[in-house]
Amino acid sequence: MALLFCDGFDHYDTAHGGEKWDGFNANIQSGGREANCLFAGFRQGVTKNVPNSAALIVGAAINPIDYGTELLAFQDAGNTQVQLILTSAGALQIQDGNGNVLGTSASAVVKTGIWQYVEISTVFSATGSATIHVNSASVLSATGINTIPSGNSYANGVGLLGSGDGTSFDDVYICDGTGTVNNNFLGDVKIVLATPNGNGRVNQFSRTGGTSAGNYTAVDDNPPDDDTSYVSSATAGQIDAYTITSIGSVASIKAVQLVASSRKDDAGSRVLALGFGNGTTESYDSGHALGNSYTMLLRPLDQNPLTSAPWAATDLASGQLALEVIS
Structure with missing residues (x-):
């Protein structure tokens, strides 16, 4: 298996979000790249459980309202292994679950008020790695970093997070890096609905x-x-x-x-x-x-x-x- 999950948020409403996500505290609204999108406001977010994975790749179109906000977390039984932060300078920063900084991109790689496609690939290990792409271009690569504060060399959950004034998400995918297909960054993808x-x-x-x-x-x-x-x-x-x-x-x-x-x-x-x-x-x-x-x-x-x-x-x-x- 390579692709574990994807969501374009166009086939359900807020009331049905808990049918697809394992944790759902957010809103489905118009204004997405195709039709609808997910909006996570202050202290909101969604979580998807996945099998124990030694590596995970997640892509999502994001449209943050402001800087200085949490965007994404890789979790082990609900505890954060690695989290992705948008800093006040518009940089993308990797932190472990204890808040230790593992790597920071250049400033202004992400802007507020517009859609951009962000992808992160993480290997879970005491000597792990993380790579971030924005609009298919690499902006950060960190190696030899401890990505497992839980002590387990895997993650089994992915969270899309809201803080500050909130962030909109669209066209989300999760891959586990295994197999011969879809085992790396997929690039800026669009999730299209067929009914x-x-x-x-x-x-x-x-x-x-x-x-x-x-x-x-x-x-x-x-x-x-x-x-x-x-x-x-x-x-x-x-x-x-x-x-x-x-x-x-x-x-x-x-x-x-x-x-x-x-x-x-x-x-x-x-x-x-x-x-x-x-x-x-x-x-x-x-x-x-x-x-x-x-x-x-x-x-x-x-x-x-x-x-x-x-x-x-x-x-x-x-x-x-x-x-x-x-x-």
């Missing part, structure tokens, strides 16, 4: 709400409308598939992330798999155990799972999203 716009090759789930046009009308809501319209099935092996909206003209596709807001409504265990198809067949993951409350199930895909090749725009133009009941 169901038609019934796919098979529709075996039952529809509640939506319209007689088909099952897709019960799952195309943005933001999610929870129990107002949905599809459901209690039968293992049943599949529901949907065609998707066009993403328009793109130069390249780094990765695709499947998302489904799902829950179970009865006792016992339920497992739902997320699939990507081409209208003839699908490739599914091993499945996700459902809880009683809605959660956004995620499946990041560095390559087309049907071909094991890099993504092409034509893959999505003819692609379908699919759900399968495992149990």
Whole structure:
């Protein structure tokens, strides 16, 4: 795995933020680079849990209101290993979780009131390293630094932070540096939303709400409308598939992330798999155990799972999203 998570903040509202992030105290609002963005004000922020990772790479478009603010933290069980600070001089500074300065860029590498794309790659070790890019240009590289005040040579959480008057975030990605694809800086990327716009090759789930046009009308809501319209099935092996909206003209596709807001409504265990198809067949993951409350199930895909090749725009133009009941 290389891509662990991405978010363009365009497919849900503030009320549903906790379905995608493990900690959510912020606001989804208009004014992003594409449509919406995340705004974290004073003492606000969001957190995403990830597997224990010896290295993490995070990119995000940021638009800070003022200088002298926290931007990002790598965490181990909620304790900060490394944090990224925007100083009063417009420099980016790396600190450990105890506030010790590990490296500082030149001044004025980040400005207030405009969007710029910031990426940080960190290796977690007593002799670790951190590199920062702004708009795809390197502004800081620090080596031989202690990035593990917890004593554990990994991080398992990423936080986007707000302090001062706050910061807006958009087009966020998290990679873990493993594998052969998406294992380094991705550069200034845009997260583009594609939603169901038609019934796919098979529709075996039952529809509640939506319209007689088909099952897709019960799952195309943005933001999610929870129990107002949905599809459901209690039968293992049943599949529901949907065609998707066009993403328009793109130069390249780094990765695709499947998302489904799902829950179970009865006792016992339920497992739902997320699939990507081409209208003839699908490739599914091993499945996700459902809880009683809605959660956004995620499946990041560095390559087309049907071909094991890099993504092409034509893959999505003819692609379908699919759900399968495992149990």
